[in-house]
Amino acid sequence: MNGEILLQTLLSGILIGLVYALVAVGLSVIYGVMEIVNFAHGEFLMLGMYSSFWLFALFALDPLATLPLTLLLLFGLGALVYRFTIKRIVNAPMLSQIFVTFGLMILFRGGAQFFWKPDFRTVENSLVSGNVVINGLYFGIPHIVAALGAVVATGAVWWFINRTRLGAALEATAQDKEAAQLMGIPSHWIFALAWGLGAACAGVAGVLLSTFFPIFPEVGANFCLIAFVVVALGGFGNVTGALWAGIIVGVVEVLGGFWIGPEYKLAIVLTLFLAVILVRPQGLMGRAE
Amino acid sequence: MMCMRKLRSAFAAALLLGPCFFGSAQAQQEIKIGAIYPLTGAAASTGLEMRNALELAADMINNGAKGIDMPLAAGGGLPNLGNAKIRLIFADHQGNPQVGATEAERLIMQEKVVALLGCYFSNVTSTASQMAERYGVPFLNPESSSAKLTQRRFKWFFRTTPHDDLFVHNFYEFLKDIGAKKNLKPKRIALLNENTEWGVETTKIEEKLAGELGYNIVEKIIYPAKSTQLTSEVQRLKASKADLLMQSSYLGDAILSMKTYKEQGFAPSAILANDAGFSDTEFRRTLGKDANYVLSREVWAKDLTTQNPLIKQVNDLYAQKYKTDFNGNSARSFTGLFVLADAINRAGSTAPEAIRKALSETNIPGKHLIMPWEGVKFDATGQNTLGRGIIVQIQNGEFATVWPFDIATKDIIWPMPAWDKR
Amino acid sequence: MMTKKRNSLIVVGAALALVLPFIVSNPAHQNYLILVLMFAQIGVAWNILGGYVGQVSLGHVAFFGIGAYTSTALLISVGLSPWIGMLIGGIVAAVFGVMIGWICFRFKGHYFTMATIAVAEIIQVLFTNWEGVGGAVGLYVPMDRQGWGVMVFNSKLPYYYIALGLLCVTLLGNWAIEKSFLGYYFRAIKDEPEAARSLGVSLTAYKLVAIAISSFFTAMGGSFYAQKELFIDPGSVLVTSLSVKMSLVTILGGVGSLFGPLVGSTLLTGIEEATRQFFGGSGMGIDLIIYASIIIIVAIYYPAGVLGWIKHLLRRDAKTEGGA
Secondary structure, X not given: OOHHHHHHHHHHHHHHHHHHHHHHHHHHHHHHHHOOOOXXXXXXXXXXXXXXXXXXXXXXOOHHHHHHHHHHHHHHHHHHHHHHOHHHHOOOOHHHHHHHHHHHHHHHHHHHHHHHOOXXXXXXXXXXXXXXXXXXXXXXXXXXXXXXXXXXXXXXHHHHHHHOHHHHHHHHHHHOHHHHHHOOOOHHHHHHHHHHHHHHHHHHHHHHHHOOOOEOOOHHHHHHHHHHHHHHHHOOOOHHHHHHHHHHHHHHHHHHHHHXXXXXXXXXXXXXXXXXXXXXXXXXXXXXX | XXXXXXXXXXXXXXXXXXXXXXXXXXXXXXXXXXXXXXXXXXXXXXXXXXXXXXXXXXXXXXXXXXXXXXXXXXXXXXHHHOOEEEEEEEEEOOOOHHHHHHHHHHHHHOOOOOEEEEOOOHHHHHHHHHHHHHHOOOEEEOOOOOOHHHXXXXXXXXXXXXXXXXXXXXXXXXXXXXXXXXXXXXXXXXXXEEOOHHHHHHHHHHHHHHHHHOOOEEEEEEEOOXXXXXXXXHHHHHHHOOOEEEEEOXXXXXXXXXXXXXXXXXXXXXXXXXXXXXXXHHHHHHHHHHHOOOEEEEOOOHHHHHOOHHHHHHHHHHHXXXXXXXXXXXXXXXXXXXXXXXXXXXHOOOOHHHHHHHHHOOOEEHHHOOOOOOEEOEOOOOEXXXXXXXXXXXXXXXXXXXXXXXXXXXXXXXXXXOHHHO | OHHHHHHHHHHHHHHHHHHHHHHOOOHHHHXXXXXXXXXXXXXXXXXXXXXXXXXXXXXXXXXXXXXXXXHHHHHHHHOOOHHHHXXXXXHHHHHHHHHHHHHHOOOOHHHHHHHHHHHHHHHHHHHHOOHXXXXXXXXXXXXXXXXXXXXXXXXXXXXXXXHXXXXXXXXXXXXXXXXXXXXXXXXXXXXXXHHHHHOOOOHHHHHHHHHHHHHHHHHHHHHHHHXXXXXXXXXXXXXXXXXXXHHHHHHHHOOOOOOXXXXXXXXXXXXXXXXXHHHHHHOOOHHHHHHHHHHHHHHHHOOOHHHHHHHXXXXXXXXXXXXO
């Protein structure tokens, strides 16, 4: 294996890893605030992709231009999902919560098939297409844009949580719900905010992916497991951790697939995940309990 | 509050009783045929195309299609059974072999279908046809290609499509032909097949034949289906410096892999695909001109109309109804129902043994089919011996038959141009 | 009083279960009954670890798959009867379960759940690439020989009674655990881990016992599945959705209760089959929408499962009667 291929696989891994990170950040925000693992997270991603696709197909609007709209749509959807389902199971056992989000996952998939048919769709000839070749290294422009977008979005989430009053309220609720409530922070609004934010992250990731990934009702399944691994690896509820973990997972997946064999790439990622949490049970950057 | 409580009790009662409302009205002069296909899940889009094709076939038999010279297409159902109409009962197997078997059993025992069609996925076809074998009900499989299915020597299993063994032989016959006639000989072959029964079996036959025929396989990748990225695979392909890629993928992976080839600048002389995702209408629709020059083994192509006017007539009808052309999958499903209906009609009865006997005596000439086959005739294992594959190439967004040379409509373009020179 | 009522209910239920296949004579409907019993059995097995000890595993399909693969591979390669293969599969799975538990019990809560998913997914990848057990192609149970020795039948009846027997054995196992010191410790680990620890209960040791028993019974369910469907591949016996289903039947019925999974399996199988039968053929995804809506509604409004809800109703009725 020569240096060029090593560099190529490494950089490709980082690019896709950043997208994984963005999907995972959404999951992580929800978990961090209310300790619920959202099995329907991949479906938020899928809906983001469809939103991007339909705005493109019906109104010829480029995915990049419609990104803010999709973000708002998914934010609203996330908040609504919270309001009508999750709100009622906030204090239920973990199993019931898994049950509800699992139901949501199937509901969204069925809904997507019902309304939009199970066909595979793609956004053709978006503004972001083609590739660049630098010193014999190939990069897809959609991948570069997606990775940049993911960095910006992740940064924005980090800024929101750490530098704004609302973010501080979010963080306070995550730390101690009762104490935050006593200080006058309405936890239900904060939870809704977390769900909106989480769904919006997945939605933005969906838009960014829609420029190079085929869109179909089941597409979320491809990304959901990876996102779970990234979140747990980075530390549940930790935005910076998810970013690093995403990059690591992307690089290990691509490099491991190249070296050891593509048929084992998922197993390689999962083994790494188990090995890491064995050494650091709270994840790479999680708070020790 | 009281109301809510009542509602909840009613809801719970509905849950408990729901499954009890089985059974259905028996209508006379109807021939029920069960069709088990993937109607939800990742393959649902292909499943729906095949469902459409079957409905068109049933509609042609029941209500007729003007000007189409095909046996049974005059309308009015099956003449030998008092003009009985065909009624299709669809079931969804969700890509799950256990569900496929459950649905097969339900269709046989509860809906009392006289025969079964399906199931596209080889592994589901295998469990569903086991069920048919148990109950002694004819099972006609129009589109699963695993060679193993007919090696089981089932009594009640019939398959109209050629299987993987023949398809892979086609690949190499094709390579031999273009080597002899056009002096094109690939020196380094890479295999990229998905990690399912179909991909694995194909890989084995490809490797075996390459060894026997003196072709050089330089890379063999069995990749996991439904990946989030195919970069590692493509890097391996690039590193192998292959000039011919043989690939087996379903639709999602086929699209993603093509996009990754373009992006990573992987351009072998030819991509020879194993049908499936590459022959799907949406493959061309979504990739547009990037789909050009891909070669695929096929069982059907629109340009075969020049060989047989029937193909154009039927395709026009289908396109008018569903706004898309036939493809290899839907054309095979369509043909499957006609073969089955022909047998039931000749049997003159819906007794399973009579239908089975009629199926085994099937002899339909190629001119009555919309397939480029010499006909339909089953051997002792239930395999159609007159089927054959073709090789098509996407040229200007349409499939053109390029092999066998005697029915080719276009000349093959080889090597395919590099991505930046298109 | 309460136990008497319960015991008589069990006797009536058992009697009904024995004669049920003679009332329901259509093999397709008998097949539904078998599915109900089969998923109830693996739900009961899952419940030992997930319900009693409170360790939510979503990787149990690995044990199910190991059971299915062990008995089938032994049957094909050396012609070993699946009855023995089933036991061997159970033991292999139990050993494997202890190994997995030894690693995964270090993790708490969601980390444990994630780790079990990861282990099961790794197993799926390994089996998919393991040519010795058929790889992606899977394994076929030969149909040519039939009868009790090879556990292959044309009729549904034997399968029904085997499934019923398996369920009874698993239920008995659970009942014995509930009544013994194990049940006491398991509940202590779930509800008061700190108190249990301070009393000198070795949490990990008892969790390992739980996972061993749980995986043993789950693997037996896997062997039965292989004999019933006569075909296994990684896509059907090693998929995470099956792990989810094991937990779903338990939650639906009532977590940590003996008969919860049976009730849950009856409902879930009923809903699944009914929605697919009525709407699946349309190809519109309506079956999924209805199925999902029911799951969500049940989880939200009946978090204690259907059994919990029925108990609640009974108690309320008892109260009103007492008041009047």
